[in-house]
Amino acid sequence: MRADIEFRTSDGLTLRGWHYRARDHASPLIVMAHGFSAVKEMYLDVYAEAFLEAGYSSLVFDNRCFGASDGAPRQEVDPWLQTRDYRDAITFGEMLPGIDPARIGIWGSSYSGGHVLVAAAIDRRVKCVVSQVPMVSGLAQAALFPPEMRAVILDADRRARFAGAAPAMLPVVGANSTMPTDDALAWFTQTAKERAPTWKNEVTLRSVDLLCGHEPRAYVASIAPTPLLLIVADNDVVTPTALALETFARANEPKRLVTVPGGHFDAYTGDGFAISSAAAIAWFASHL
Numbered sequence: 001m002r003a004d005i006e007f008r009t010s011d012g013l014t015l016r017g018w019h020y021r022a023r024d025h026a027s028p029l030i031v032m033a034h035g036f037s038a039v040k041e042m043y044l045d046v047y048a049e050a051f052l053e054a055g056y057s058s059l060v061f062d063n064r065c066f067g068a069s070d071g072a073p074r075q076e077v078d079p080w081l082q083t084r085d086y087r088d089a090i091t092f093g094e095m096l097p098g099i100d101p102a103r104i105g106i107w108g109s110s111y112s113g114g115h116v117l118v119a120a121a122i123d124r125r126v127k128c129v130v131s132q133v134p135m136v137s138g139l140a141q142a143a144l145f146p147p148e149m150r151a152v153i154l155d156a157d158r159r160a161r162f163a164g165a166a167p168a169m170l171p172v173v174g175a176n177s178t179m180p181t182d183d184a185l186a187w188f189t190q191t192a193k194e195r196a197p198t199w200k201n202e203v204t205l206r207s208v209d210l211l212c213g214h215e216p217r218a219y220v221a222s223i224a225p226t227p228l229l230l231i232v233a234d235n236d237v238v239t240p241t242a243l244a245l246e247t248f249a250r251a252n253e254p255k256r257l258v259t260v261p262g263g264h265f266d267a268y269t270g271d272g273f274a275i276s277s278a279a280a281i282a283w284f285a286s287h288l
Contacts, residue, residue: 035110
């Protein structure tokens with residue numbers, strides 16, 4: 001059973017999404033949001049349906065400034081505010097009917113895969129965390145961008161916005177974008193066409209500036225004793241595989257590593273989805 005929901009964040013913003021309610025009168029709850037610029041229709045429903053079939057309720061929401069959620073400026077990705085929104089979603093989820101507030105897990109993928117690492121380290125209401133193909137180091141991700149972007153363009157945008165100008169925008173995928181890889185271009189354009197017509201191929205330039213200062217891997221050693229499942233693609237060029245493996249090594253037990261064949265976006269469909277969803281369900285079953 002899926003119902004549309006909305007909730008207010010601690011700073012008064014309205015976020016919107018879906019509540020998948022399991023039949024159990026006191027079921028565990030999985031809190032879920034998407035990655036950089038992505039909206040919930042980009043396969044989060046498929047994961048939530050798999051979790052529901054396994055007996056888990058889910059709270060799925062669009063990040064602030066994207067999709068059905070409120071927030072301005074539109075298309076701005078602020079990782080710290082998005083992480084805080086996960087925690088507000090947990091608070092809202094605790095009060096949903098049929099939920100056991102003592103059994104709440106969080107799931108994130110790509111950019112939100114980093115958010116859940118931070119949230120799990122600082123919020124002990126989280127009893128289990130699944131981080132899929134995560135962005136773990138903004139400084140490392142910044143190496144994908146042309147040097148002049150950070151040295152010149154970002155500073156110019158900062159000064160312009162300080163003076164009252166509208167935010168400068170940047171494509172998410174394609175030429176001169178935040179994710180200038182062929183697999184990112186193919187996945188976002190095809191997925192938007194098939195599943196998510198509200199997705200827009202743009203973010204504010206400041207989103208890149210905020211990315212550069214975000215380091216989820218610095219928190220990973222503090223996640224324990226909360227159980228951590230890290231799902232990594234073995235040929236990920238968007239959130240590099242080596243960085244994810246290094247981050248997993250920093251984590252303390254209990255933890256588990258699962259590898260999906262292929263690149264960053266292969267986790268969402270086909271065999272990659274079968275592996276990633278089954279691993280997540282097994283992890284929740286063990287720890288929720």
